[in-house]
Amino acid sequence: MKKKWLGLGISGLLVSMNLNGVTDDPLISVLEKAATYCERIKSATFSFACEESIHEESYFPFKGWKVNRNIYIRIGGSEARDQAVIRSWKFLYQMDQRRGVLDEARYTLGKNGLANERIKTLPALNFFSFRFVTLGPVGLLSRANQALFDYQYLGREILFDRSCLVIKATPRSETRQVLYGSAWVDEESGAILRISWAPESMQDYEIILNKAKEIKGEPRLEMVSEYDQEVQGIHFPSRFLIFEGYSANWHPTLLCSELVVEYSDYRFFDIIVSEKLYSPERNH
Secondary structure (H helix, E strand, O other), X not given: OOXXXXXXXXXXXXXXXXXXXXXXXXXXXXXXXXXXXXXXHHHOEEXXXXXXXXXXXXXXXXXXXXXXXXXXXXXXXXXXOOEEEEEEEEEEEEEEEEOOEEEEEEEEXXXXXXXXXXXXXXXOOOOEEEEOHHHHHHHHHOOOHHHHEEEEEEEEEEEOOEEEEEEEEEEOOOOOOOOOEEEEEEOOOOOEEEEEEOHHHOOOHHHHHHHHHHXXXXXXXXXXXXXXEEEOOEEEOOEEEEEEEEEEOOEEEEEEEEEEEEEEEEEEEEEEEOOEEEOHHHHO
């Protein structure tokens, strides 16, 4: 199966900001705050390392399969029922951004928790892959990219003990491949704390549709990025997940795969936001 790369935060061309169609005062205010926040991310210089835990579960063809064996064999290619492949990895993940140039790297971890060998690519995940999760908010809510979307105010929610406005972004043009979805934006600071990505915006979504067609069902995908690690007003990733499932008239929920990525134990070497140098040693 062809990989479905989620290059979060780097999709879309840069064009001038336009708020046509935005009528709610809370929406106008939070979009401006989010745009300012995204500019801080884009202009910041930072270098950090953290532990990245990747957990993948794949079911062939579905978890909880309880239907006709012939259909199962045709889709899954195996006579085993509820066969699962469960795999996990831990890496030292490092990301640097300097003068607009991005670099991310992963290193295997030794028994002492220190970095070992750098790996060139992610493990061969069965279904999905990902990169540059840190910059997810920029692709959706930067001042330049806001011209690509129409926004709808969905309501207020508390997330990570913060009052957030939930807004939904829909692309204005169907001819451009951009990631979009709903964002939880800190009402006070404009920081983006969560993004629920619309499955139909992912690359090669037709592969998912074809899988659903095989069972005469509908795809049920969830893709979420969460940002709960704050340093100098910038929120870095804490979790990224994808749940791939399907529904059909003969079964309400068929889970096909799960991918959960968690980021912890951050270590910042330096971070410059708004020309102010942040030194971990001076702030502890």
